[in-house]
Amino acid sequence: MELAVIIPVLAMSDEMIRARIELLREKALPTTQFHIYQSQRGPGAIESRCDRQLAGDEVMRLSCQAQRDGCAAAIVWCAGDPAVDAARELVDIPVIGTGEAGMLFAYHLAQNFCLLTGDEDLAATSYDVAVRSGLGRRMVSIRGIQMSVEKLRTDREAALEKLAQVAEEAVRQDGAHAFVFGCLALTGMGEALTERIGLPVVDSAHCAVSLAESLVKMGLRYSRRTYAAPPVLPENLRL
Amino acid sequence: MELAVIIPVLAMSDEMIRARIELLREKALPTTQFHIYQSQRGPGAIESRCDRQLAGDEVMRLSCQAQRDGCAAAIVWCAGDPAVDAARELVDIPVIGTGEAGMLFAYHLAQNFCLLTGDEDLAATSYDVAVRSGLGRRMVSIRGIQMSVEKLRTDREAALEKLAQVAEEAVRQDGAHAFVFGCLALTGMGEALTERIGLPVVDSAHCAVSLAESLVKMGLRYSRRTYAAPPVLPENLRL
Amino acid sequence: MELAVIIPVLAMSDEMIRARIELLREKALPTTQFHIYQSQRGPGAIESRCDRQLAGDEVMRLSCQAQRDGCAAAIVWCAGDPAVDAARELVDIPVIGTGEAGMLFAYHLAQNFCLLTGDEDLAATSYDVAVRSGLGRRMVSIRGIQMSVEKLRTDREAALEKLAQVAEEAVRQDGAHAFVFGCLALTGMGEALTERIGLPVVDSAHCAVSLAESLVKMGLRYSRRTYAAPPVLPENLRL
Amino acid sequence: MELAVIIPVLAMSDEMIRARIELLREKALPTTQFHIYQSQRGPGAIESRCDRQLAGDEVMRLSCQAQRDGCAAAIVWCAGDPAVDAARELVDIPVIGTGEAGMLFAYHLAQNFCLLTGDEDLAATSYDVAVRSGLGRRMVSIRGIQMSVEKLRTDREAALEKLAQVAEEAVRQDGAHAFVFGCLALTGMGEALTERIGLPVVDSAHCAVSLAESLVKMGLRYSRRTYAAPPVLPENLRL
Amino acid sequence: MELAVIIPVLAMSDEMIRARIELLREKALPTTQFHIYQSQRGPGAIESRCDRQLAGDEVMRLSCQAQRDGCAAAIVWCAGDPAVDAARELVDIPVIGTGEAGMLFAYHLAQNFCLLTGDEDLAATSYDVAVRSGLGRRMVSIRGIQMSVEKLRTDREAALEKLAQVAEEAVRQDGAHAFVFGCLALTGMGEALTERIGLPVVDSAHCAVSLAESLVKMGLRYSRRTYAAPPVLPENLRL
Amino acid sequence: MELAVIIPVLAMSDEMIRARIELLREKALPTTQFHIYQSQRGPGAIESRCDRQLAGDEVMRLSCQAQRDGCAAAIVWCAGDPAVDAARELVDIPVIGTGEAGMLFAYHLAQNFCLLTGDEDLAATSYDVAVRSGLGRRMVSIRGIQMSVEKLRTDREAALEKLAQVAEEAVRQDGAHAFVFGCLALTGMGEALTERIGLPVVDSAHCAVSLAESLVKMGLRYSRRTYAAPPVLPENLRL
Missing domain, CATH: 3.40.50.12500 (Rossmann fold)
Structure with missing residues (x-):
């Protein structure tokens, strides 16, 4: 299973990210492949509602990208769950808030x-x-x-x-x-x-992976009555 | 009292905005002055959580601008309250969600x-x-x-x-x-x-104005324990 | 705006009441006029549910009087809100519990x-x-x-x-x-x-004044489905 | 057991009251004696919060009288429970809201x-x-x-x-x-x-009697931390 | 009134049970007769959910027996209320959880x-x-x-x-x-x-007796929509 | 992973159970092995709280057996979750209620x-x-x-x-x-x-399997403060 890991902050070096993916791998299925999607702009870390807002646009864009790339689900690497509900409106794959x-x-x-x-x-x-x-x-x-x-x-x-x-x-x-x-x-x-x-x-991060794997295995996704597709979208958020 | 009205969407012409301000004036105090702060980017209208997210960065920036300009409070012209909680962290004036x-x-x-x-x-x-x-x-x-x-x-x-x-x-x-x-x-x-x-x-819009006027009159603002100032901020959001 | 202040207790001298009205004036609109309606009977202070009950009849009578006198709203000077819900049934003006x-x-x-x-x-x-x-x-x-x-x-x-x-x-x-x-x-x-x-x-007292001013400005009153007019009333409570 | 039945309304004839007491007796203990305490002033019936307020003073007075007379508990004959919480502050016997x-x-x-x-x-x-x-x-x-x-x-x-x-x-x-x-x-x-x-x-009326009998039998009364005795009271409400 | 007391544990000697019944009698109606129904198998005491489960089958069986014997209600002598809800499905008499x-x-x-x-x-x-x-x-x-x-x-x-x-x-x-x-x-x-x-x-035990007496006096029992009769039952649980 | 499937009812033939296990396998991990533990006594099906109680003793016994046999977790094949909370007290492996x-x-x-x-x-x-x-x-x-x-x-x-x-x-x-x-x-x-x-x-059955797999992978089990080990147990429930 191809699983997108969206990193919504800038302050993590490639090495740090790789280390974290290693941690995720320990509890993931052997068949799960992780794909990193890192923000290009936004806050260094998420320590406030402001940071959460600043991180959100990229979470939406990267969720779309993940779906276009064929990922089966995406998890957002932040326990503040930036724009997770918005991303669920956008894409058909499950987007998991850690x-x-x-x-x-x-x-x-x-x-x-x-x-x-x-x-x-x-x-x-x-x-x-x-x-x-x-x-x-x-x-x-x-x-x-x-x-x-x-x-x-x-x-x-x-x-x-x-x-x-x-x-x-x-x-x-x-x-x-x-x-x-x-x-x-x-x-x-x-x-x-x-x-x-x-x-x-x-x-929490292990739970996000586990939940993503479970939903994909079972063919479940978030309700489209709770997360209806937006009627109008900017071009970069269209699938 | 100088009151900022933040318009977080692009699809409203100057004329439409003026018409809305006229509506607000009808129920506002005679001494209340409205100042328009319109988004420079973001969604046309707010019809989804995606739109709310897309509108939020500008709400934060404009809230800061309103405080810098000496406004006593700001109201956000959208019943979905985009980034209102984030803006309350940023500024010391009350930011009211309609x-x-x-x-x-x-x-x-x-x-x-x-x-x-x-x-x-x-x-x-x-x-x-x-x-x-x-x-x-x-x-x-x-x-x-x-x-x-x-x-x-x-x-x-x-x-x-x-x-x-x-x-x-x-x-x-x-x-x-x-x-x-x-x-x-x-x-x-x-x-x-x-x-x-x-x-x-x-x-709701009249309530937002009334609430803003009340808080300003009484010298009340949102709790800094609920809306703590973010430890780090991009330059354009500093006061 | 003519605003009734109902004093539901006996233990406040005219001087004390005047001092309190001065406090209210500090945060009120310049156009707000306060009119005192003091109980003729009831408890000295409200320190129990018994006191609240003993104070309530006069709150109802004085609310009616305030409406007859043309007041736009009434606030009840006690944070225990004696008979405020009953008074809302009686009169068409907003009765605010402090x-x-x-x-x-x-x-x-x-x-x-x-x-x-x-x-x-x-x-x-x-x-x-x-x-x-x-x-x-x-x-x-x-x-x-x-x-x-x-x-x-x-x-x-x-x-x-x-x-x-x-x-x-x-x-x-x-x-x-x-x-x-x-x-x-x-x-x-x-x-x-x-x-x-x-x-x-x-x-709280400033809030009551502010809320009264807001409701009057917006033409809002309490719901008649929540506070239905009583079918039968003693003569002194008829408008 | 001597049980007070407080009738907080005026519109019930002696005959009607007697008929109701007969109904109560059917489900009461054989040893329960009912004593009627009828309001001297107040509303005919209780159909609003105003009526509830108007009935309350007498409920307090009659609860005191019932305790003075040696009743073991009192029930208030009205499903709107007028002044029941206030009466619980006043007296040491249980006052039951129907x-x-x-x-x-x-x-x-x-x-x-x-x-x-x-x-x-x-x-x-x-x-x-x-x-x-x-x-x-x-x-x-x-x-x-x-x-x-x-x-x-x-x-x-x-x-x-x-x-x-x-x-x-x-x-x-x-x-x-x-x-x-x-x-x-x-x-x-x-x-x-x-x-x-x-x-x-x-x-409900049978339940009130049953509850009163149960509390008396068990020696239970309402908590004095929830229903603290009022610090000051008019003479007619002192025991 | 014949009242069943179901003892769902084994660790109480006849003497201990008699002592407890004496305690119950102190607060019961003089006309209430207690009948002991003691488990034949199950836990010594109920100190866990396991014990509660182990005690439950006998509570069901003894509730049926109590009804067959003509008891007007049953109380279960344990504050963990083992199988009380199941017993309410089975029998037409009230089964009270202590x-x-x-x-x-x-x-x-x-x-x-x-x-x-x-x-x-x-x-x-x-x-x-x-x-x-x-x-x-x-x-x-x-x-x-x-x-x-x-x-x-x-x-x-x-x-x-x-x-x-x-x-x-x-x-x-x-x-x-x-x-x-x-x-x-x-x-x-x-x-x-x-x-x-x-x-x-x-x-609690006195309350259970009191509640049983009250329900019986008033002819009340638990709702058959909340506690529907089971469609199929083993022979020993049929009435 | 060895996963126990506890069948708490008698009315399922071996063939029916095999068919159900096949259904489970469709959404399970390829490495998950299912082991059937069927009740020896209890209700045919679980259609009431009585049935749930009657099924519970065997759920406890079979949970112990599953742990003794080295299963990593157990799921109980019934959406009424019979004795699941009791079983969590007994064993150290997760017991999942479907x-x-x-x-x-x-x-x-x-x-x-x-x-x-x-x-x-x-x-x-x-x-x-x-x-x-x-x-x-x-x-x-x-x-x-x-x-x-x-x-x-x-x-x-x-x-x-x-x-x-x-x-x-x-x-x-x-x-x-x-x-x-x-x-x-x-x-x-x-x-x-x-x-x-x-x-x-x-x-629900697929969710139970998925949840079991997730918990086992992550090394998580139910809180021992919520599900404390019972102080005393019958021999057949000891591990």
């Missing part, structure tokens, strides 16, 4: 969950995903680990330590039963954290 | 309401406003009058007739207690329709 | 809010307003400053100090994003507190 | 229910009971039988016929699973209607 | 409640009762007293002490207004605890 | 959905799944096709015709945006129906 995918699994695995992220003050787009999807009814808190993305990348052990500590606070203070990553820089740390704390930690 | 403003008044005036629009199949952005704001809990239906915007503009009497007929269906079939316009092409017809059907019909 | 008006703005300005009041143990009527209006879905807490109304009146600086302290607790412990006054003795302190804490503090 | 009592049983017996009443346009107070108690989440509709109270009293067979017809419509059109009376003029017809339609029909 | 009965009263008596139990980690079945019945909307917390059932039985004074302490924590930390027992080993301690803490403590 | 799995996908793919089943009067267990999981918030209706399972099996074309007709009614009358099968006799007809009506039709 944030919503992670919450869907967390919602399912426990009576409630806590969203773990880098900095909880930059999590407005995750809050919006929770509200729009309705899955936020089971979200008891959003907690950040207050670690820079740099630090996080270079010192995985420290990051894991901090995640475990924050998760335990969430259990004690918020009564959390499960966790979901609201920041894709945490991708790949779910299993290790699960082992540490003995509770499910949902790695 | 759709949410109308629903806020409709929510307040009755136990429930029906949203009236041109074509209910193009109302996904209004549906999203209802969900995100939580005001949709009192929305019993979305009903369209199936009349082209052209027809609507040239034949107000026929439009009013059709609105009254659809509103009465909403009363009978959905148990509606009040109405709100989900399409700004209907602006200015609220009072006449109210008279016809004897129930409140909320003219 | 409590609901404040919550409407607080609901709109932030993802959630905390209600600040004198004594949280006397806030049952505010709790009821939150439940009945549905706006309580975003109310994260009710917090009192435990200061007598006397003290509060004579030592504004101390009151402000205490409010800031309690508000900061609400931010820290309840995650509050905005505030609303649930006690009108706090009227006029919203802006100063906003400045202190950097988050919106909604001054 | 409307809420009926809904509590209907909520419990089925997945949803329809409220049957004389005229659905006079049911605003029942709607309020549903909202305030939260029990309205299972209320699928309010349906009236459009029969005058006179007719209803003199022609029980016709009333039953009409109730059965309206209930069947509610099953077919609203998917109703159970019924509750929202008008006490229907008291005593629950069992016959249950037999006719084969679904539970909750007779 | 857990739901207690929550119904707690819901009614206060704006919110805390569930008190032996060990909150064994309260999953109570959590399920709260979700399924919808009554959990007012449940602010589940708190355990961490005392073995043995200890609890032999040292009532210590149990009461611990309950009071935990309840006060719930008031302070969760804002609880009332309490309900989620473990029937606490039966009979409600009144003493109520006295200690001055807030209603609902003794 | 009903909840289907609803999870339907919830995700559209703003709302209609549940399609054989006979809507036998769908109480599906209703319970919707309530317990919270996914029912987006369920607008349950509609049956009123066709015997026999007929359904032998005349797929007629069944498809009937499904399309009922689905179109759901679109028109309930505003449905997507569909989910609430009866596994419909398995395998989702894609054909999707083609007919142009809206997503979620085939």
Whole structure:
């Protein structure tokens, strides 16, 4: 299966992207091929609703491109789900929001969950995903680990330590039963954290891949009554 | 009070815009001055989530411009509220979404309401406003009058007739207690329709102006904990 | 615009009432004229549901009187909103509940809010307003400053100090994003507190005036399907 | 057990009241003694929120009188529950709202229910009971039988016929699973209607008596944190 | 009235059961006769969803037996309400779940409640009762007293002490207004605890008896549209 | 991956089961191996809460057996999800409820959905799944096709015709945006129906398989705080 991975931000080097794709591959089907579609313009990272808006046009354009190229589905590499609903209107293949995918699994695995992220003050787009999807009814808190993305990348052990500590606070203070990553820089740390704390930690990016594979296998796509095709479109968004 | 009116679509001629400003003036304070900020790029009209996304960048840029120009608040002329939440992060003046403003008044005036629009199949952005704001809990239906915007503009009497007929269906079939316009092409017809059907019909554009005037008078703005300033921004969005 | 201010309690001297009207005038339109309608019987203050009931008959009578006198709208000077819904059935002018008006703005300005009041143990009527209006879905807490109304009146600086302290607790412990006054003795302190804490503090009495002015300007009133005219009425409540 | 029945309206003759007490006795414990407390002033009937307000002062006064007289509990003979929450603040005995009592049983017996009443346009107070108690989440509709109270009293067979017809419509059109009376003029017809339609029909007045008996037997009363004693009271409301 | 008490667990000796029936009798009508129906197989106690499932078949069988024997209603002696909904499908008499009965009263008596139990980690079945019945909307917390059932039985004074302490924590930390027992080993301690803490403590087992008596008196049973008779049944479950 | 398929009913011949496994295989991963675990006792089919209870003990026993045999996950072949929550307490492998799995996908793919089943009067267990999981918030209706399972099996074309007709009614009358099968006799007809009506039709059994494969791949299991291991168990349920 050809699966598009849309990178809606500019601040990721080719190497970083390749590293992330390697992480995705670990949990993907052997037959899944990943194709990178990176934004040409937009924000460096998505840390606000402004960034989400600035990233959205390219998500739409790249979704169209992915469908034209024959991809079976697309996932958007950002837990704030920029323009995912708009892209679903445009194309006939499933466009998966990483944030919503992670919450869907967390919602399912426990009576409630806590969203773990880098900095909880930059999590407005995750809050919006929770509200729009309705899955936020089971979200008891959003907690950040207050670690820079740099630090996080270079010192995985420290990051894991901090995640475990924050998760335990969430259990004690918020009564959390499960966790979901609201920041894709945490991708790949779910299993290790699960082992540490003995509770499910949902790695949103893996969920997005899994959900895409499932929908494609089953021939399912988003409802055209919920995501109707727009009546008029600029040329670059036509299929 | 200097009030920015952001027109996030291209398909409105200067004359049409002037006519709309005249409508706004009718219910505005005598001291309110309207300043037009029209998009330079984006969709002709907003009929889908794609259009909403395509319109959003300019809403952010124009909100910044309005603040720089000394406007006390900005209203966005579209009931789908494109990038209104992003703009609230950017600027310190209130940015009012016309759709949410109308629903806020409709929510307040009755136990429930029906949203009236041109074509209910193009109302996904209004549906999203209802969900995100939580005001949709009192929305019993979305009903369209199936009349082209052209027809609507040239034949107000026929439009009013059709609105009254659809509103009465909403009363009978959905148990509606009040109405709100989900399409700004209907602006200015609220009072006449109210008279016809004897129930409140909320003219969303007037509500947006009124809400802006109220917030400015009271020195209120949106919460910076809900709409935190983005940590990084492109140059054209800095104040 | 002639605006009735219904004072549903007996314990306010003419001087105190005049002082409050002065506060209202600060945020009102220059053309708004306030007319005082004070209860002839009822409770000294409204600190319980009993007081709310005891105050209600006069609110109905005075609403009728206000309409007969040609007032364009009435606001009820108490955040517990005594008999406001009953008065809406009686008269054709909008009758605004101060409590609901404040919550409407607080609901709109932030993802959630905390209600600040004198004594949280006397806030049952505010709790009821939150439940009945549905706006309580975003109310994260009710917090009192435990200061007598006397003290509060004579030592504004101390009151402000205490409010800031309690508000900061609400931010820290309840995650509050905005505030609303649930006690009108706090009227006029919203802006100063906003400045202190950097988050919106909604001054409910000002909101009630603003909402009344908005509805009158737009020709809107409460739905007659939600607030149907009573079939039979005592003589003193007929218009 | 001495049980107060507070009649909050004037339009019931002694004979009518006696007839109703006979109906109550049929489902009450043999040891329950009913004591009538009738309003001295207030509305003839309760058909609006105005009527509810006008009836409330006497409900408070009579609740106090009932406690002073040694009654173990009081029920208020009106499904709009006038001043029931205020009375709970005043006295230490349970004060039962007939409307809420009926809904509590209907909520419990089925997945949803329809409220049957004389005229659905006079049911605003029942709607309020549903909202305030939260029990309205299972209320699928309010349906009236459009029969005058006179007719209803003199022609029980016709009333039953009409109730059965309206209930069947509610099953077919609203998917109703159970019924509750929202008008006490229907008291005593629950069992016959249950037999006719084969679904539970909750007779609210009987539920109020049963609930009162249960609370008294178990030594339970309403929470003093929800219904705190008012700090100040007029003399006639002191115990 | 003949009332079946179904004991769905094996670990209660005849003496223990007799002691519990004595407790029930204290709050029951003098004319109520209790008939014990004890499981022949199933779990010792119900501390998990597994136990609830293992206990369920016997609850169904014994409900049928109770109806055949002429009982007017049955109550199931376990706050986890094993197979209560299934039993309601089977028989025409009301089958009362002790857990739901207690929550119904707690819901009614206060704006919110805390569930008190032996060990909150064994309260999953109570959590399920709260979700399924919808009554959990007012449940602010589940708190355990961490005392073995043995200890609890032999040292009532210590149990009461611990309950009071935990309840006060719930008031302070969760804002609880009332309490309900989620473990029937606490039966009979409600009144003493109520006295200690001055807030209603609902003794679920007494509520179940009271509710059964009320339904029988009023001729009410569960809706056959919510609990339809199963089309096919094994022989031992036929009436 | 070794995947257990638990058949909790007796009325399926080996041939029928083999046919169903073939259907599952069509959408499963090539590496997935299905292992049948059929109940030795219990109901023929699951058409009521009684049947669900009667089927549950075997679901628990067979889940244990599946784990002992080294299966990576188990799915329960019934959309009423018998004892799925109990089984999750028992074993460490994921136990998937087919009903909840289907609803999870339907919830995700559209703003709302209609549940399609054989006979809507036998769908109480599906209703319970919707309530317990919270996914029912987006369920607008349950509609049956009123066709015997026999007929359904032998005349797929007629069944498809009937499904399309009922689905179109759901679109028109309930505003449905997507569909989910609430009866596994419909398995395998989702894609054909999707083609007919142009809206997503979620085939619950395929979703259960997909979800199981996803969880196993990602190393995720249900939260042990939501599904705590029971403290005591009968011998046959120990691992």
